[in-house]
Amino acid sequence: MLMSHYLVVAGILFSIGMFGVLLRRNTLVMLMCLELMLNAVNLLFVAFSRYNLNLDGNLFVFFAITVAAAEVAVGLAIVVALFKRKDTVQVDAFTEMKN
Amino acid sequence: MQDFLFYFLSALTLISGLMVPVSKNPVNGAMYMILCLIGTAGLFALLGSYFMAALQVLVYAGAIMVLFIFIIMLINAPAETKRKRDIPSLIAAAIAFLMLTVGFVMMAMSPELNQPMPALEDAETLAAEGAIPFDGSAKSYGFGLYGKYMLPIQVMGFLLLAAMVGVIHLSKDLHARSQAMLKVKENASE
Structure with missing residues (x-):
């Protein structure tokens, strides 16, 4: 298997994640697409780690997964807190910081 | 296969x-x-x-x-109501998607990356000087995480603690509590 095949897969996965973040207005789906982008970077880390026969990339994926778990926990808590106030999760409704 | x-x-x-x-x-x-x-x-x-x-x-x-x-x-x-399609953001997202994909594919096709993966058996000999050689077993992960990356592991533990404290604080209903306090104040002023 060529190295570039993995790069193409990871790149397309990252682009799909960004596509979702730009397209959707639902906060939960946006968070999920963010996870998709993190996942693509993890794939890239592991592919490069395998390519250079160096385990450091794999260990970085370990840290990336931990950060993703913390991020999702805090992000979902914020979404729930916002939902309690606004009764919606659409980003169009969250305009307190305007003006 | x-x-x-x-x-x-x-x-x-x-x-x-x-x-x-x-x-x-x-x-x-x-x-x-x-x-x-x-x-x-x-x-x-x-x-x-x-x-x-x-x-x-x-x-x-x-x-x-x-x-x-x-x-x-x-x-x-x-369920998302049938709101009108957001055409401008769809176009913007599609353009961003295409540009990013084309960029990644161009980058991946460069000759220095368009190479086959080296054999796993050569990991010991081919790995860079001082690096941990690639190995899928949990044992080498343990060596890496608790040897070379001892400090980052502890920082990660602290990060998880901070996230936990933050989530507990966020999930308390602060809005309702401040509303209740306002009501108490109004009652007191009357």
Whole structure:
């Protein structure tokens, strides 16, 4: 298997994640697409780690997964807190910081 | 066989990944997301890092996505009403998607990266000086994490603690409490 095949897969996965973040207005789906982008970077880390026969990339994926778990926990808590106030999760409704 | 597995797994990952932003219902999106994460775990296993594949399934598909599905169930937002299609943001997102994809493909096709993977058996000899050689076993991960990356591991533990404290603080209903306090103040002034 060529190295570039993995790069193409990871790149397309990252682009799909960004596509979702730009397209959707639902906060939960946006968070999920963010996870998709993190996942693509993890794939890239592991592919490069395998390519250079160096385990450091794999260990970085370990840290990336931990950060993703913390991020999702805090992000979902914020979404729930916002939902309690606004009764919606659409980003169009969250305009307190305007003006 | 390896080629077939690679194409199968990457097709699974990409198609289910594309269904995450496209599907209307967030629950369906979460289900496709789980499929996408499992496909990525398969790619990790294909690359030889079996421990990472197991971790991906356990932590991502097992813990994070269960959290997502729980919150979707808890919020139970009404299904997205038939609002008018947001054409400008669709065009912007599609253009960004195409540009990023083309950029990545161009980068990946450069001759220094368009190379076959080196054999796993040569990991000991080919790894850079002072680096931990690639190995899929949990043992070498332990050596790496508790040797070279001792400090980052402790920082990660602290980060998880901070996230936990933050989530507990966020999930308290501060808005309702401040409203109640306002009411008490009004009653006192009357």
